[in-house]
Amino acid sequence: MGDAEPSFVCPQCGTTHAGLPKDYGYKLPDEVWAIPHDERKSAAKFTSDLCQFGDRYFIRCLLKTPFVGSDDYFGWGLWVETARSVFERYVALYDQDASAEPLYAGTIANRPTLYADALGADVLIQFGPSKDRPVIYFPAGARSALAVEQREGLDLARYHAVLEAIGAI
Numbered sequence: 648m649g650d651a652e653p654s655f656v657c658p659q660c661g662t663t664h665a666g667l668p669k670d671y672g673y674k675l676p677d678e679v680w681a682i683p684h685d686e687r688k689s690a691a692k693f694t695s696d697l698c699q700f701g702d703r704y705f706i707r708c709l710l711k712t713p714f715v716g717s718d719d720y721f722g723w724g725l726w727v728e729t730a731r732s733v734f735e736r737y738v739a740l741y742d743q744d745a746s747a748e749p750l751y752a753g754t755i756a757n758r759p760t761l762y763a764d765a766l767g768a769d770v771l772i773q774f775g776p777s778k779d780r781p782v783i784y785f786p787a788g789a790r791s792a793l794a795v796e797q798r799e800g801l802d803l804a805r806y807h808a809v810l811e812a813i814g815a816i
Contacts, residue, residue, distance in 0.1 A: 667810060667815065667816070668810070668813075668815050669719065669720070669721050669722065670709075670721065670722035670723070670724060671721075671722075671723060671724065671759075671760070671809075671813045671815075672707070672723070672724025672725075673707075673724060673725060673726060673757045673759075674695075675687075675691075675693060675698060675726065676698055676700070676705045676726040676728065676756035676757065677726075677756060677757050677758055677766070678700065678756070679691045679693065679698055679700050679705075695707065696741075696780070697734070697737075697738065698726065699734075702731070703728060704728065704729050704730070704731050704733070704734035705726045705727065705728050705729070705734075705756055706726070706727055706729055706733075706734060706737055706753070706772065706781060707724060707725070707726050707727075707780055708724075708725055708726070708727050708753075708772055708780055708781045708782065708783045709722050709723070709724060709725075709779075709780045709781070709782050709783065710722065710723040710725050710755075710770075710782070710783040710793070710797065711723075711782065711797070712793070712796045712797050712800070712801045713797075713800045713801065714800060714801050714802075714803075714806065715799075715800035715801060715802045715803075716800075720801075721801055721806060721809065723759055723793075724780070725755055725756070725757045725759065725765075725783060726755075726756040726757055727753035727754065727755060727756060727770060727772055727781075727783060728753055728754050728755075728756045729751060729752070729753040729772065730751075730752070733751045733752070733753065733772070736748070736751075737774060737781070740774060740777075741777065742777050743777055744775070744776045744777060745774035745775065745776075745777075746773075746774065746775050746776060748773075748774045750771040750772065750773055750784070751771065751772045751774075752769065752770075752771060752772075753769075753770055753771075753772050753783075754767050754768060754769055754770065755767065755768045755770055755783075759793060760809070760812040760813050761792070761808065761809060761812045762791065762792050762793040764791040764792060764793075765791050765792070765793040765794075768785070768789065768791050768793070768794070769785075769786060769789070770783045770784060770785055770786070771783070771784045771785075771786060772784075784797070785797055785798075
């Protein structure tokens, strides 16, 4: 009797997908998520892509960690806090291809599983086509574990550890 092919139920769409997940996303910045559910909507304005909490502004982005020896990657759907001007620029270009925009500064607003040192880390945001979330890059020399994995890649053992930590296996 052979092993069944792995599959997972997507928390976003509820559908079962073949294989193992290659991404994991956070619904809101950690500080906003920590607000009690019944108070959250009055304390912050948010969609699945944008969040304003008082005078703080956040954009949901994608941080890619490539798999060692592969062209594929594991994607972290993280929120990045930005300056109001960056937030407004992103909103203005939301339905356009903004790939030619310069990189913008921000800080990670989630504590990704297994990467506690990433919360508050400085990153650069690259806007892209209208259908894609902006991509996050760590500046050269960044030393957090997630920055190192973005540069050097994710091996199979670490990918397995990530899947265990996010509850996928």
